[in-house]
Amino acid sequence: MPQLLARHKNSVASHWAFTLLSFAATGCGLLLDGKGTPDAGAGTSLPALDPCAARCPGRRCIEGECAAYRDCGELGEKVPGLASGTFDIDPDGADSSSLPPFPAHCEFYEDEGYTLLLKADGRQPTFEYASPLWTNGELLNPESADLSALEAKLQTALVVPIKTLLIGMRLNDEIRWEKLSLPESEESLRALFERADCDATTPVETCLLTNMGRSKWLNLVDGSALQTFCGREGINLISCCASARIGILGNNEQGCGSADSFIGFGGSAFTSCGQRATSRVGNSASCLGEPPQFYDLPTFGYILGR
Ligand SMILES: [Ca+2]
Numbered sequence: 476m477p478q479l480l481a482r483h484k485n486s487v488a489s490h491w492a493f494t495l496l497s498f499a500a501t502g503c504g505l506l507l508d509g510k511g512t513p514d515a516g517a518g519t520s521l522p523a524l525d526p527c528a529a530r531c532p533g534r535r536c537i538e539g540e541c542a543a544y545r546d547c548g549e550l551g552e553k554v555p556g557l558a559s560g561t562f563d564i565d566p567d568g569a570d571s572s573s574l575p576p577f578p579a580h581c582e583f584y585e586d587e588g589y590t591l592l593l594k595a596d597g598r599q600p601t602f603e604y605a606s607p608l609w610t611n612g613e614l615l616n617p618e619s620a621d622l623s624a625l626e627a628k629l630q631t632a633l634v635v636p637i638k639t640l641l642i643g644m645r646l647n648d649e650i651r652w653e654k655l656s657l658p659e660s661e662e663s664l665r666a667l668f669e670r671a672d673c674d675a676t677t678p679v680e681t682c683l684l685t686n687m688g689r690s691k692w693l694n695l696v697d698g699s700a701l702q703t704f705c706g707r708e709g710i711n712l713i714s715c716c717a718s719a720r721i722g723i724l725g726n727n728e729q730g731c732g733s734a735d736s737f738i739g740f741g742g743s744a745f746t747s748c749g750q751r752a753t754s755r756v757g758n759s760a761s762c763l764g765e766p767p768q769f770y771d772l773p774t775f776g777y778i779l780g781r
């Protein structure tokens with residue numbers, strides 16, 4: 476019994492610590508007594524909460540009014556412990572009305588908030604490498620700010636700055652997530668893809684390369700495969716026989732010039748070793764091993780950022 480009691484006490488204490496932290500983090504804080512200090516005479520009674528904070532779950536208070544956080548990254552920092560879901564965000568701030576607040580899907584992953592930017596179906600040509608959707612200002616299904624399997628390019632892809640991506644690949648009812656750190660921050664997901672293509676002849680210092688590691692890429696897509704060589708990963712990668720807007724390339728020869736496998740987003744239909752790969756999101760690999768094996772594993776993918 477003492478153990479049970481101790482555990483119960485701890486859970487009550489952590490509940491109140493969480494509640495206090497949450498409201499303090501909204502910027503509204505707790506009501507103070509007339510001397511500007513917390514009411515020490517309250518004993519065990521519950522602290523009074525700022526009525527604005529109580530009215531503004533998932534938002535902050537500015538002069539007594541609810542206002543949206545700039546993006547899910549800021550929301551996750553200021554209001555820890557939230558469950559993933561839809562929240563209003565205001566990427567250009569409450570003091571600029573050129574962009575009013577709008578709903579976004581926030582995914583809270585490893586204590587960090589990520590804003591949903593884009594959803595792509597690897598069986599469809601919508602988000603193949605050459606699609607103008609990667610770099611233009613058009614939206615696709617802009618109301619679909621959730622993790623449903625409906626392709627979308629959301630307003631967030633144009634206006635939320637990013638430094639770290641959270642990429643997910645759906646496998647039945649599960650989504651496998653990996654964090655992908657960028658070497659430099661970008662003003663938006665679209666701006667990331669406006670960079671020049673990175674092929675085998677491009678000076679490597681002008682490419683935007685990442686360093687997530689082969690095993691994490693393979694883990695994203697169930698049963699995936701990648702050829703032994705190349706291994707270049709990052710943004711806007713292209714070769715004769717494989718491509719990725721975000722991903723990793725593999726090759727059966729040294730270097731990346733004739734890469735014929737990829738894992739990621741923005742693949743294209745290519746023929747190599749007599750096989751026609753069609754996955755635009757997920758994995759395809761040909762000329763793999765002897766006799767050559769062939770993989771074409773389209774998945775439904777999610778790109779989020781913070
Ligand atoms: Ca605004």
Ligand SMILES: [Ca+2]
Pocket residue numbers: 726727728733734735762
């Ligand atoms: Ca090759």
